[in-house]
Amino acid sequence: MSSSKLKIGVVSAMALAVSLSWYLPAYAEGSDAVLERMEQLEAELQALREQVNQNAETAEDAQQTANNVDADVNGGDTTWHIAGYAHAGAIVSDGDTEDSFLFGGFNPAFHFQYRDLVMFEGEVEITQTDNETNVELENAQINLLLHDNVTIAAGKFYSPVGQFQERLHPAWINRLPDAPAGFGHGGIQPLTDVGVMARGGARISNDMRVNYSVAVGNGPRLGHGGVELEGFASDDNGNKSVSGRLGFFPFPELEVGGSFMTAELIGPEDHETESLTDIDFDLWGADFAYVRGPWRFRGEYLTAEATGFPAEEDDHGPEAAFIRAAAEGDDDHGEEASLAENTEWTAWYVELAFRMSGLTEHSFVRNFEPVVRYGEYEVTGDHEAEEQSEDRFNVGLNYWFSPSIVLKGSVEWRDFPSDEIEDETRTLFQLAYGF
Amino acid sequence: MRYAIVITATLLATLGLMAPSLSVAQDTEAEAAASNPMEIARGAQAWSRECGRCHNIRPPSELSDEEWRVSVAHMRVRGNIPADEARAIVAFLQASNN
Numbered sequence: 172m173s174s175s176k177l178k179i180g181v182v183s184a185m186a187l188a189v190s191l192s193w194y195l196p197a198y199a200e201g202s203d204a205v206l207e208r209m210e211q212l213e214a215e216l217q218a219l220r221e222q223v224n225q226n227a228e229t230a231e232d233a234q235q236t237a238n239n240v241d242a243d244v245n246g247g248d249t250t251w252h253i254a255g256y257a258h259a260g261a262i263v264s265d266g267d268t269e270d271s272f273l274f275g276g277f278n279p280a281f282h283f284q285y286r287d288l289v290m291f292e293g294e295v296e297i298t299q300t301d302n303e304t305n306v307e308l309e310n311a312q313i314n315l316l317l318h319d320n321v322t323i324a325a326g327k328f329y330s331p332v333g334q335f336q337e338r339l340h341p342a343w344i345n346r347l348p349d350a351p352a353g354f355g356h357g358g359i360q361p362l363t364d365v366g367v368m369a370r371g372g373a374r375i376s377n378d379m380r381v382n383y384s385v386a387v388g389n390g391p392r393l394g395h396g397g398v399e400l401e402g403f404a405s406d407d408n409g410n411k412s413v414s415g416r417l418g419f420f421p422f423p424e425l426e427v428g429g430s431f432m433t434a435e436l437i438g439p440e441d442h443e444t445e446s447l448t449d450i451d452f453d454l455w456g457a458d459f460a461y462v463r464g465p466w467r468f469r470g471e472y473l474t475a476e477a478t479g480f481p482a483e484e485d486d487h488g489p490e491a492a493f494i495r496a497a498a499e500g501d502d503d504h505g506e507e508a509s510l511a512e513n514t515e516w517t518a519w520y521v522e523l524a525f526r527m528s529g530l531t532e533h534s535f536v537r538n539f540e541p542v543v544r545y546g547e548y549e550v551t552g553d554h555e556a557e558e559q560s561e562d563r564f565n566v567g568l569n570y571w572f573s574p575s576i577v578l579k580g581s582v583e584w585r586d587f588p589s590d591e592i593e594d595e596t597r598t599l600f601q602l603a604y605g606f
Numbered sequence: 607m608r609y610a611i612v613i614t615a616t617l618l619a620t621l622g623l624m625a626p627s628l629s630v631a632q633d634t635e636a637e638a639a640a641s642n643p644m645e646i647a648r649g650a651q652a653w654s655r656e657c658g659r660c661h662n663i664r665p666p667s668e669l670s671d672e673e674w675r676v677s678v679a680h681m682r683v684r685g686n687i688p689a690d691e692a693r694a695i696v697a698f699l700q701a702s703n704n
Contacts, residue, residue: 252676319689344661372686382686574662
């Protein structure tokens with residue numbers, strides 16, 4: 172190698188060294204910045220992770236809260252339903268009844284169900300008289316749905332005796348504006364009772380079925396209206412009533428049934444023993460219902476007797492006044508009862524309705540439904556109670572706006588066997604809505 | 607009569623203790639009925655038979671699924687309808703009310 176080439180090499184090496192020495196500090200400075208940036212990014216990433224986790228926890232909390240609210244609003248395993256009915260109408264009479272518009276009533280019903288275990292049903296009846304609004308508890312019963320064929324009901328329930336009171340009395344179901352003579356309020360068919368009841372139904376074959384109801388309750392009492400067959404909150408004599416019904420379907424369209432009730436009432440004071448008497452009240456009945464297509468044909472028969480009243484003291488009859496056994500909250504306590512002699516009651520009716528949809532598909536005509544009903548109510552024994560006897564004949568025409576909205580019109584002939592009450596012909600109108 | 611009340615109360619308590627297991631079984635059967643086409647068809651037949659016996663038949667569209675469940679339970683008690691038929695009716699109504 173020549174000396175000139177060696178010099179050039181040394182100079183080049185020195186120049187490269189000088190150049191590198193200028194760049195190295197800058198390279199070192201850039202590397203620190205990257206590291207610093209990475210650390211910063213890692214910190215930001217960690218913060219984001221924490222934020223995400225926190226958000227997830229918040230979302231879970233929110234979901235739980237939403238579930239809780241949903242359970243509160245919808246009841247979780249509890250579901251509910253408000254039903255009921257309302258009705259209004261008018262009456263025109265050629266007798267003592269004044270022609271009037273009528274607010275029949277508003278009956279809201281509440282149904283609550285916990286799974287397929289418990290079902291509560293309660294209904295109140297709100298009615299209007301001239302001076303006040305009346306609110307009465309119709310029924311409030313807790314049903315334990317024990318088995319496919321057994322339900323236990325406890326509380327205040329509709330009497331299982333017969334069909335009209337338990338199944339047919341709501342205005343949107345009843346085919347005529349009022350009840351048959353001897354049924355409904357003031358009649359001989361028990362309305363409600365307070366106690367426990369076992370009931371259910373079972374299929375015997377594809378077409379045949381039976382159903383049953385057996386109830387033990389506080390039972391009826393003697394009161395202003397004779398025997399008051401309503402559910403009392405307490406038992407005035409400690410003697411429970413037993414009632415029930417057995418129904419049988421020989422084929423799906425026909426149901427026949429038999430009912431009974433036996434109870435003991437506190438009667439008037441026996442002047443010989445100077446103690447209150449025990450009155451036996453026994454009732455039995457039979458009913459049928461045939462429903463096929465547009466036809467509805469049904470009937471009921473009830474007979475009852477109250478026996479054990481003390482013998483007459485003189486020509487004016489026995490002393491009717493008696494002291495009822497103390498029963499807390501009984502408004503009738505200590506007042507007179509209208510019933511003072513052994514008495515028998517018999518009430519029956521048959522009713523036939525035909526929906527015009529069985530004859531025509533005309534959109535207007537098909538909604539009409541002619542109805543006819545005849546019934547008798549006979550009371551024998553107690554003179555004052557005998558005045559309730561009545562033969563009642565109804566011819567009616569209904570127009571169904573929907574399956575549960577109906578306008579009814581009916582002419583009603585009422586014949587009273589008692590000479591003290593004039594016969595009466597009434598025209599009744601009623602608009603009923605079941606919801 | 608006092609003994610009758612005690613016996614009745616004891617019977618009710620015993621039945622009440624049995625009830626939760628029965629309830630689970632009935633819930634399961636209700637779910638099975640809802641997805642069984644045969645049960646739905648059976649429910650349609652029972653719906654027309656049972657509901658029309660006392661009142662006009664109400665159309666399925668009147669109530670929601672949950673409301674029908676409660677309403678039919680109410681009628682199961684009032685009309686003494688066997689529970690398997692009531693479940694079939696609910697299945698039909700819930701399948702038809704859309």
